[in-house]
Amino acid sequence: MNRRHLLLCVSLTAAGCYDGTTMAGGDTDSGTAGEDGSGGPTAGDDDSGGPADPPAEVNLVPEGVSRRLSQSELDNTLRDLVGDDSRPARLYLAEDEFAPYDNDYRLQTASRALIESMEVLAIDVANRLVEDPTRRDLVVPCTPVSDDDAQCFDEFIRSFGRLALRRPLSDEEVATYGVFLPFATEDVPGVDNDFYTAVSLAVTAFIQDPEFLYRIEAGTPTTDPDVFKLNDYEIATRVAYLLWGSTPDDALLADAEAGLLTEADTRADVIERILTDDKAMGQLHRYHAMWLGYRAIPHDAELIAAFNAETTALIDRVVFDDRDAYTALFTASETYVDTALAEHYGLEAPAGGEGWVSYGPDRAGILSHGSVLAAFSKFTDTSPTQRGIFIAERLRCNEIPAPPPTVDADNPPGNADDPNACKEERYAIHNELASCASCHSLMDPIGMGLENYDIAGRFRLTDDGKPDCEISGVGELPGVGAFSGPGELAARLVESGELERCATEQYLQFALGRPLEDDHELVDHVVSDFESEEYDFLQMMTNLASHDAFGFRREPSN
Numbered sequence: 001m002n003r004r005h006l007l008l009c010v011s012l013t014a015a016g017c018y019d020g021t022t023m024a025g026g027d028t029d030s031g032t033a034g035e036d037g038s039g040g041p042t043a044g045d046d047d048s049g050g051p052a053d054p055p056a057e058v059n060l061v062p063e064g065v066s067r068r069l070s071q072s073e074l075d076n077t078l079r080d081l082v083g084d085d086s087r088p089a090r091l092y093l094a095e096d097e098f099a100p101y102d103n104d105y106r107l108q109t110a111s112r113a114l115i116e117s118m119e120v121l122a123i124d125v126a127n128r129l130v131e132d133p134t135r136r137d138l139v140v141p142c143t144p145v146s147d148d149d150a151q152c153f154d155e156f157i158r159s160f161g162r163l164a165l166r167r168p169l170s171d172e173e174v175a176t177y178g179v180f181l182p183f184a185t186e187d188v189p190g191v192d193n194d195f196y197t198a199v200s201l202a203v204t205a206f207i208q209d210p211e212f213l214y215r216i217e218a219g220t221p222t223t224d225p226d227v228f229k230l231n232d233y234e235i236a237t238r239v240a241y242l243l244w245g246s247t248p249d250d251a252l253l254a255d256a257e258a259g260l261l262t263e264a265d266t267r268a269d270v271i272e273r274i275l276t277d278d279k280a281m282g283q284l285h286r287y288h289a290m291w292l293g294y295r296a297i298p299h300d301a302e303l304i305a306a307f308n309a310e311t312t313a314l315i316d317r318v319v320f321d322d323r324d325a326y327t328a329l330f331t332a333s334e335t336y337v338d339t340a341l342a343e344h345y346g347l348e349a350p351a352g353g354e355g356w357v358s359y360g361p362d363r364a365g366i367l368s369h370g371s372v373l374a375a376f377s378k379f380t381d382t383s384p385t386q387r388g389i390f391i392a393e394r395l396r397c398n399e400i401p402a403p404p405p406t407v408d409a410d411n412p413p414g415n416a417d418d419p420n421a422c423k424e425e426r427y428a429i430h431n432e433l434a435s436c437a438s439c440h441s442l443m444d445p446i447g448m449g450l451e452n453y454d455i456a457g458r459f460r461l462t463d464d465g466k467p468d469c470e471i472s473g474v475g476e477l478p479g480v481g482a483f484s485g486p487g488e489l490a491a492r493l494v495e496s497g498e499l500e501r502c503a504t505e506q507y508l509q510f511a512l513g514r515p516l517e518d519d520h521e522l523v524d525h526v527v528s529d530f531e532s533e534e535y536d537f538l539q540m541m542t543n544l545a546s547h548d549a550f551g552f553r554r555e556p557s558n
Contacts, residue, residue: 007119010176010205054224059521060549061227063556067215067513068108069241070096072286074213076246076279081163082203083135084125092121100394101290103513122207129203130196139203144195147184153198154178164206166248167233168257177202215241217553226555232256235551239271242511242545244279245286261551268546275538281320285312291506292366293375293390299456306341307371307457309354314366318537325535326503330365330490334358344370346459362452362459364487370457373486377455381464384427384447391446391477395493397502401439422469424448442478449475449483500535501527511544
């Protein structure tokens with residue numbers, strides 16, 4: 001058997017309880033593993049040996065399936081697991097679809113291209129690991145006394161396997177991965193094999209293991225036939241990928257081993273510690289970039305860096321530093337800029353080259369940031385329609401129907417024979433046809449209220465390149481009232497009472513890895529909790545992850 005076939009065989013044998021159908025479809029019918037806390041009979045049943053009780057608020061347990069690591073999660077995992085910060089998943093794997101988040105499991109279908117790309121990725125990551133003595137010695141917890149040092153290799157397999165598969169390995173699994181040790185002394189002409197040849201092969205196999213690539217949540221039965229109780233290791237994985245976007249570290253796995261995660265009260269203390277890690281900040285920054293659409297915007301690198309610094313500073317101040325009401329993210333009267341960005345916006349330059357400065361009139365909060373204002377544009381200029389869709393769907397959670405197939409949405413509205421027409425005149429055509437007005441009346445009036453701010457967030461009085469086309473800058477939030485500029489828009493959103501609930505729904509969609517469906521009771525519970533905590537977003541995250549229902553899963557209904 002050649003090495004490639006052996007790698008595949010070991011990866012699938014070690015995860016032998018997961019069949020090809022399960023992994024391809026992402027179902028949760030994952031079987032069980034060993035009896036050492038890794039998913040077997042002792043990992044969730046009650047002390048009597050019978051089914052466990054479901055949580056008291058069993059109606060709050062959402063449906064879910066096993067989820068594949070997103071490209072970002074895989075890169076973060078390899079960074080934390082083997083110190084590889086080259087972002088290999090971005091290099092070898094196709095980009096995930098953002099809808100608007102990159103972890104929607106309905107879109108995570110398996111394919112031959114994925115399997116083959118993972119093989120190339122795994123080989124590259126493993127080879128570069130063993131070629132780097134510093135990183136290699138952090139992964140291998142012992143110094144081999146010979147190339148065929150079975151004791152050291154066994155210690156490595158147990159240590160690395162626990163971190164890679166996010167649970168302890170059984171003796172049988174350790175023996176399965178032990179088949180790579182003979183390659184350390186294999187006599188191959190022109191090849192210098194040694195102990196680390198076997199390490200490289202084992203790492204390659206672990207990275208291709210379905211239990212590494214997928215977040216398997218089997219759980220054990222409860223007295224409710226549709227609800228399963230997760231074990232501590234499954235909860236550790238769920239918590240880590242939600243709050244860090246990465247794999248559990250050694251300390252979190254130790255908490256799981258100590259049984260601190262299945263009970264909600266002890267889990268809360270663990271989560272508070274997790275949220276002090278810088279990875280929690282990074283994860284929340286990334287969530288906001290996906291939610292508010294600025295994860296990829298069309299500007300030069302220097303301006304994008306300044307935008308990112310401004311936006312992350314505000315998120316950190318509101319969520320982590322001041323623990324302010326989350327609405328302050330939208331109504332804040334100050335922003336963080338350097339001298340160049342202050343000049344770009346026309347604001348007073350900060351003392352010392354960078355810092356917090358007052359917005360002045362019309363601007364307030366994150367909707368005034370160039371990052372957000374640049375996110376929903378089109379035709380190399382602002383698009384009132386796209387900005388209106390953003391506000392309606394991302395901040396009010398009002399779904400806007402897709403345009404009919406006969407509509408050419410790739411071209412701006414208006415008379416193509418009149419290139420001098422002002423934008424407000426061109427967009428008025430949407431109101432002339434009833435078939436257009438029914439939808440555009442929910443979008444365009446919002447976007448028009450932001451037209452005084454160009455694609456880079458700068459204030460302007462006229463259309464770009466058309467000094468005779470004065471911008472009124474007056475818009476309307478349907479059902480709420482008129483506004484002018486992002487400051488008044490934020491005030492209207494807060495006034496409507498919709499913002500807090502929609503922000504909760506968006507975070508829950510991200511947490512569950514799917515659009516919300518029959519999750520009304522869960523949303524109501526989290527919104528009520530959010531309100532009772534005076535809209536402290538960090539506390540909302542803590543309460544969600546430490547709630548008793550978070551340690552259970554519900555079988556999908558179809």
